[in-house]
Amino acid sequence: MGLTGKLICQTGIKSDGDVFHELFGTRPHHVPNITPANIQGCDLHEGEFGKVGSVVIWNYSIDGNAMIAKEEIVAIDEEDKSVTFKVVEGHLFEEFKSIVFSVHVDTKGEDNLVTWSIDYEKLNESVKDPTSYLDFLLSVTRDIEAHHLPK
Template sequence: MGLLGKLTVQVEIKSEGDLFHQLFKHTPHHVSGMSPDIIQGCDLHQGNWGTVGSIICWSYTHDGKQKIARDIIEAIDEEKRSITLKVIEGDILEFFKSFTLGIHVDTNGQTHLVTWVLEYEKLHEDVEDPVSLIPLYIKLTKDIEAHHLNNI
């Protein structure tokens, strides 16, 4: 069993894919109002919203426990509507040497797919893959979709 891993989940949404991308790029601090069961806060610690190199801190609930993740925005690609965040501090680093989250939106006609990509390196072989995060990202996506559809 290797220490490096990658998990991917795609969620089809009915709301506009650009809205989803712009939310995570410019106003991730609004996510807590759309999915308060999962995200309790998002604060800018350094830089500017939507700027590579900026540092943001998420307060979230996972497996019934309050957690934090301090992330640096590693990449933003407007054409591909993707954002890459690397965890630099937080609860998840108790188990992982590195943890990167990619959020990508594809549109094909009326179909919009949100893809979450988790890339990680475990601290040791006994650490389980973070599959328990997959339902969290699915619910988060659906909560954001429902918020956007209710405000059309």
Template sequence: MGVKGKLDVEVDIKSHGDLFHELFGKKPHHVPNITPDKIHTCDVHEGDFGKPGSIISWNYTLDGKKCVAKELVEAIDEENKSVRFKIIEGDLLKEFKSLTISVHVVPRGELTAVLWSAEFEKIADDGPYPTKIMDFCIHVTRDVESHHLKD
């Protein structure tokens, strides 16, 4: 049995949290337009954007390598402004037996906190922790913030 864990990062942004939540909850296919050097495509494989139970396919570059991921949209919580994706296929499952990524937006006065969580089980005890993925999420968050601030 592999090592299980959870890794959290919090990024404060100046742009409005509702826009950020709507982007990842209902319009993830717009993300490649905002951060094309990191995320290249986002397509619905099954279901509809913005609907739990849908399966979304992503093409992205992580650590200089072109990668793919298929994610099940497990939950979209409008009240708490959170979205939860479970990786069901792709490059990330070469290092992790299971991986679920959540993003939660929390308004804090003039700033908004974007909380990213990775719940994982490693395939091998000495395998990597999902730090590259969390760094990637931080960079995507900054790109989204910059995009919304210039609008």
């Protein structure tokens, strides 16, 4: 069993994929209003929302535990509809040497596919793969989808 890994999950959404991408690319501070059970805050620490190099602080709950992650936006690709966040501080460093989250949205008419990936390096062999974070990200995705579906 290695110390580095990559986890990927995909889910189809019925809501607008462009809106989903825009939330994480330029308006991540709106996400806590949409999924407050998962994410309680997203504050700009440095830079400007929607700009590479900016740093945001996420307050979130996973497995019933309050957590904090400071993340740098390392890539935003408008054409590919992807955003990549590199964790630079927070609770994740209790188990991981490095961890990067990416979200990509494929939009093809009414068929939209959200792909989350987590690239990570564990501190040691006893650390579990971050599969609970995939469940968390899928829950966030479902909340965003439900929020943007016509009522």
